[in-house]
Amino acid sequence: MKAHVHVRLKPGILDPQGKAVQQALHHLGFRAVESVRIGKLIELEVAAETREEAEALVQQACQKLLANPVIETYDIEWVDAS
Known part of the structure; x- marks a missing residue:
């Protein structure tokens, strides 16, 4: 099975990388x-x-390693293998 995990900063958390990209754009x-x-x-x-x-398994991986629950949120999307 294939999963896509989308990790984002929580609202209100500063995003210096995003700000730099915005300025470059x-x-x-x-x-x-x-x-x-x-x-x-x-x-x-x-x-x-x-x-x-x-x-x-994916939920545990997100909680333990893939996302920092203090500053990030995540969504799991299951992808059809076909």
């Missing part, structure tokens, strides 16, 4: 871009017997 003439927030996309291939087992 403005410098390149993309003045209509009002805000940029940078996140991560993590792709996982999970070998599990059931969907429930895979979901539990």
Whole structure:
């Protein structure tokens, strides 16, 4: 099974990387871009017997390593393998 984990900074957390990208976009003439927030996309291939087992494994991986719960949120998207 394949999962995409989208990790983002929580609202209100400063995003210096996003601010730098926004400024670079403005410098390149993309003045209509009002805000940029940078996140991560993590792709996982999970070998599990059931969907429930895979979901539990990915959830634990997110909580223990992939996301910092103090400053980040995450969403898990399951991708069709076909």
